Amino acid sequence: MAIDVAARAGAGGVRRPRRRAVRLSAGDRVAIAVMVVVPLLVVGGLIWFPTVASILLSFTNWDGIGGVTTAHWIGAENYRQIATIYPPFWPAVKHNLIWLGFLTFVATPFGLFLAYQLDKRIRGTRLYQSIFFLPVVLSFAIIGFIVQLVYSPTQGLVNNIIGDPARGGHVIDWLGDPSLNLWAVLVLVGWRHAGYIMVLYLAGLKALDPSLREAAAIDGAGEWHAFRTVVFPALRPINIVIVVVTVIEALRAFDIVYIVNRGRNGLELLSVLVTDNIIGEASRIGYGSAIAVILIVISIVPIVVFVWNSFQERQT
Amino acid sequence: MTSATVAAETRRAVRRRPLRVPRIALHGFLAVTALVWLAPVLWAVYTSFRPYADTAKHGYVSLPHAFGFANYRHAWTQGEIPKHFWNSMIVTIPAIVLILLFAASVAFVVSRFSFWFNVPLLIFFMAANLLPQQVIITPLYELYLRLPLPGWLSDTGLFYDSYLGLIAINVAFQTGFCTFVLSNYMKTIPKSLGEAARVDGAGVVRQFFGIILPLCKPAFAALATLEFTWIYNDFLWAVVLMSSGDKRPITSSLTNLSGLYFTDNNLISAAAVLVALPTLLVFAGLQRQFISGLTLGATKE
Numbered sequence: 001m002a003i004d005v006a007a008r009a010g011a012g013g014v015r016r017p018r019r020r021a022v023r024l025s026a027g028d029r030v031a032i033a034v035m036v037v038v039p040l041l042v043v044g045g046l047i048w049f050p051t052v053a054s055i056l057l058s059f060t061n062w063d064g065i066g067g068v069t070t071a072h073w074i075g076a077e078n079y080r081q082i083a084t085i086y087p088p089f090w091p092a093v094k095h096n097l098i099w100l101g102f103l104t105f106v107a108t109p110f111g112l113f114l115a116y117q118l119d120k121r122i123r124g125t126r127l128y129q130s131i132f133f134l135p136v137v138l139s140f141a142i143i144g145f146i147v148q149l150v151y152s153p154t155q156g157l158v159n160n161i162i163g164d165p166a167r168g169g170h171v172i173d174w175l176g177d178p179s180l181n182l183w184a185v186l187v188l189v190g191w192r193h194a195g196y197i198m199v200l201y202l203a204g205l206k207a208l209d210p211s212l213r214e215a216a217a218i219d220g221a222g223e224w225h226a227f228r229t230v231v232f233p234a235l236r237p238i239n240i241v242i243v244v245v246t247v248i249e250a251l252r253a254f255d256i257v258y259i260v261n262r263g264r265n266g267l268e269l270l271s272v273l274v275t276d277n278i279i280g281e282a283s284r285i286g287y288g289s290a291i292a293v294i295l296i297v298i299s300i301v302p303i304v305v306f307v308w309n310s311f312q313e314r315q316t
Numbered sequence: 317m318t319s320a321t322v323a324a325e326t327r328r329a330v331r332r333r334p335l336r337v338p339r340i341a342l343h344g345f346l347a348v349t350a351l352v353w354l355a356p357v358l359w360a361v362y363t364s365f366r367p368y369a370d371t372a373k374h375g376y377v378s379l380p381h382a383f384g385f386a387n388y389r390h391a392w393t394q395g396e397i398p399k400h401f402w403n404s405m406i407v408t409i410p411a412i413v414l415i416l417l418f419a420a421s422v423a424f425v426v427s428r429f430s431f432w433f434n435v436p437l438l439i440f441f442m443a444a445n446l447l448p449q450q451v452i453i454t455p456l457y458e459l460y461l462r463l464p465l466p467g468w469l470s471d472t473g474l475f476y477d478s479y480l481g482l483i484a485i486n487v488a489f490q491t492g493f494c495t496f497v498l499s500n501y502m503k504t505i506p507k508s509l510g511e512a513a514r515v516d517g518a519g520v521v522r523q524f525f526g527i528i529l530p531l532c533k534p535a536f537a538a539l540a541t542l543e544f545t546w547i548y549n550d551f552l553w554a555v556v557l558m559s560s561g562d563k564r565p566i567t568s569s570l571t572n573l574s575g576l577y578f579t580d581n582n583l584i585s586a587a588a589v590l591v592a593l594p595t596l597l598v599f600a601g602l603q604r605q606f607i608s609g610l611t612l613g614a615t616k617e
Binding site: 024117131161203291 | 339342343345346349350353354355356357359360363371375376377418419421422424425429435437439440441442443444446447448449450451452453454455456457458459484485487488489491492495496519520521524545548549550551552555556567568570571581584585587588591592595596598599603606607610611
């Protein structure tokens with residue numbers, strides 16, 4: 001298995017004399033420098049420079065018009081205003097948290113459940129895997145369209161199944177009602193997320209010791225116990241990846257609500273508020289940057305966990 | 317077969333595999349879930365083939381009285397689908413080539429040599445891919461409005477509203493993931509291969525192009541499939557960094573479609589199916605590559 005190869009290659013490398021002893025010619029040094037520096041400049045210039053700029057701009061009142069030199073340092077004023085007098089902020093925080101909670105406690109466990117069941121030697125497992133995987137290739141923008149097709153008040157699938165709107169009567173406006181639309185959208189977000197998680201867990205389960213899997217793969221009463229005490233702990237490395245993926249997906253959520261209604265009326269998200277400050281009607285660079293910084297602060301946690309985890313594995 | 321033999325048969329089967337009922341329940345559960353899973357997509361496809369008049373008269377949940385490609389023809393011309401497809405290709409294909417080249421270069425250096433900067437370098441690239449896009453979008457937008465490009469690369473003379481600008485941000489954003497995957501992959505290639513080449517007098521460049529890259533073909537296939545889907549599916553970059561609607565890649569041009577077709581769900585379905593078609597082809601033909609690309613990043617296979 002590839003994992004074993006990697007482990008052995010790593011172990012072999014430790015015993016060998018340090019590689020720095022190898023002399024590099026001048027030409028080789030130039031080649032290595034180019035291979036590293038060009039990608040470094042692209043990623044540094046377009047990702048890390050704007051990240052730092054977001055942090056700095058969040059403390060200014062820059063409106064984007066004129067040079068950056070016209071910006072004035074106003075300290076934490078943007079943050080104070082966002083928390084106190086910016087109406088969509090707290091709803092957006094709440095929606096992001098609901099989003100994260102839904103993915104963590106509903107969609108992710110369901111993906112794990114599907115993976116675990118499909119990992120048993122079961123007839124048609126390939127077909128089932130393909131079907132559950134299908135939404136993963138679709139873009140969130142397309143899923144935004146599918147949301148409209150499914151939930152449209154008079155033409156949608158859901159309303160036509162639960163009652164015939166053509167005959168009159170009360171029609172549920174799934175996407176127009178701010179207390180319903182987030183949940184309606186989340187059902188289809190979970191639809192995609194569960195398939196994604198299933199694929200990752202299937203790979204994790206395949207990498208487990210087969211005897212471990214077979215011991216737990218017996219249907220019945222002892223199964224849940226075996227899963228909880230044997231299989232799930234053995235999946236620890238992939239569990240960390242899953243947690244990181246889930247948190248980042250929840251923070252990135254944007255396309256689907258933007259397609260449905262531009263992220264208003266019950267569908268506000270932090271990402272929408274950031275974007276609104278550049279392409280929306282209100283152009284306040286400092287505001288947008290301050291919300292972006294809040295996203296940075298939250299996303300640092302999963303990023304550090306992920307990076308730390310992958311290098312931890314590398315050492316062993 | 318009499319009922320007695322059926323019962324005996326069942327009893328024997330039960331003895332052979334003690335818990336048969338949970339298996340059947342599991343199959344039932346999976347079959348129902350699979351149907352529910354396909355329902356939204358099948359619904360879109362079904363609606364897309366029915367003329368608006370038919371659904372208006374008989375309702376959406378009804379047997380079709382007419383069937384045809386008329387919605388597709390309308391979506392194709394009104395939504396200017398071919399033009400936006402082409403825009404997507406102009407952005408996606410060069411981006412994939414550059415991403416794989418950059419990622420392979422960095423991965424080669426960190427996996428074949430022991431420099432002090434290997435780990436910080438990998439973190440620098442990996443973490444860049446994990447940030448939410450909105451974290452950088454505001455300064456990036458201002459930066460793109462100020463960064464000049466020669467006129468033959470951009471008719472605005474800026475990174476803003478240019479294909480190159482979109483390619484650049486996709487490359488910058490996605491290189492980290494591929495670097496991470498490829499560096500793990502290259503570590504599994506025996507070091508002795510590079511050493512043998514060095515003894516023969518091959519420099520770094522020849523080791524890279526002649527030995528390591530050809531061995532990474534399976535990883536490239538997986539990553540190219542995955543990146544194609546991701547970049548094709550990307551929505552935000554072009555919505556913010558491109559002002560001309562007719563230059564936008566297809567996924568981002570969906571914002572226009574939703575206004576255009578307003579209440580005609582049949583037309584929206586046809587457009588959605590058309591836009592999803594390339595990714596559905598990936599699903600049908602390159603599923604293995606796509607999944608192995610995803611899992612290469614998550615596990616160390």
